[in-house]
Amino acid sequence: MTIRTVVFGLGSMGYGIAKSLLNSELTVRGIDVNLDAENRFRADGGSTSERIDSISNASIVISVVLNAAQTEDVLFGESGVADTMKQGAVFISCATVAPDFARNMEARLEKLGVLFLDAPISGGSVKAASGQLTVMASGSATAFKVARPALDAMAERVFELGNSAGAGSAMKVVNQLLAGVHIAAAAEAMTFGISQGIDAAKTLEVISECAGTSWMFENRGAHIAKGDYTPHSAVDIFVKDLGIVSDVARGSKFSAPLTAAALQQFVAASGAGFGREDDAAVAKIYARNASLELPGDS
DSSP: OOOEEEEEOOSHHHHHHHHHHHHTTOEEEEEOSOHHHHHHHHHTTOOOSOHHHHHHHOSEEEEOOSSHHHHHHHHHSTTOSTTTSOTTOEEEEOSOOOHHHHHHHHHHHHTTTOEEEEOOEESHHHHHHTTOEEEEEBOOHHHHHHHHHHHHHHEEEEEEOOSSTTHHHHHHHHHHHHHHHHHHHHHHHHHHHHHTTOOHHHHHHHHTTSTTOOHHHHHHHHHHHHTOOOOSSBHHHHHHHHHHHHHHHHHTTOOOHHHHHHHHHHHHHIIIIITTSBGGGGHHHHHHHTTOOOTTOO
């Protein structure tokens, strides 16, 4: 039986997911506002069928767009797919969104007979390309069953967190709180080391073997030590994601001071023109404020 899938969003994460589906011998149509991305995907073996036919025949539609607004537009915008999807098909939403938004999308699709899986992802572009993402998912048992071929292709680990939307997004918000705080902390530590006359590469080497390390320190610290801010995940992503964390916390009357402090550093980095650079570029704010030179500065 041919399993037809559609992937919306062929950026670094979406392209890797789409290729992982192809590698698992699923039929995949990739859709992106950037026609060059679509053409590249077709050249790699992706479907070239018409968009409306692809969606109406698909069992699985995966959305790997930036935020809630884009997710809602994919579903219910002027060219939205909600009315085109066949009954019993599943829409897998991978964007980081507030839990209430995910619950709202599930309820709206349920009225159309379309399943919804709240399935934010973690792992970065490298793991997306190798089909080794971590998926934090929640939805009905039927939604999981229909989505399983795609989940198996794109993920190394799928956490099933509940039988309705919202729980997956709630867990992703927790993850993004930690990720954003850890990136800001890594940038602070690396630039603090420079202020004490320690070479950035040496700080990375030593602290990576000490109790103060973290995955983000080792990964983003390497970017800072090399002076390489190629955007694997941009500063503006964490302006968005830590903003979601702050909004959800405020709605729950939960104080999140570390989130607030980290968010301000990312906002400052974006305002300074670094929004599209790698999120490790938040180090440039620390360096600027302390009149320090970072590796790669000339």
